[in-house]
Amino acid sequence: MLQELVLACALATPVCAFAFTGYDLNKLCTKTDPNSRTACAAYIEGAAVGVYNTIEAIGGTTGPQVGQYFCLPADVKPQQLTEAVRKYIANNPDKAAFNATTMISLGLGKAFPCKADRY
Numbered sequence: 001m002l003q004e005l006v007l008a009c010a011l012a013t014p015v016c017a018f019a020f021t022g023y024d025l026n027k028l029c030t031k032t033d034p035n036s037r038t039a040c041a042a043y044i045e046g047a048a049v050g051v052y053n054t055i056e057a058i059g060g061t062t063g064p065q066v067g068q069y070f071c072l073p074a075d076v077k078p079q080q081l082t083e084a085v086r087k088y089i090a091n092n093p094d095k096a097a098f099n100a101t102t103m104i105s106l107g108l109g110k111a112f113p114c115k116a117d118r119y
Helices: 002-019 022-029 034-057 078-091 100-111
Strands: none
Touching: 022 034, 022 078, 022 100, 034 078, 034 100, 078 100
């Protein structure tokens, strides 16, 4: 039984990970209940940290040539990240079907671009 459960989880996880789009993220982030608001902020923060660390690990200084790159201020608040991503999705509905992490990266890149002298 345990083996079947592990196999089912392993098969379901990739499907779920690829199915969460910018549209789905925006839908989650527009809910007003505390759990949804917390989940929205946590997803955006987690994706932002993951993207940032990945870019840093593969060179960091090549910016958008590697992927959508952003530089977050040290004092940035989770709400600012959420607002930036939601604004980007609202202004780019043609891209809402993109993967949620891609939309986060694009939105944060628009709101928090790196300064040219960083490169």
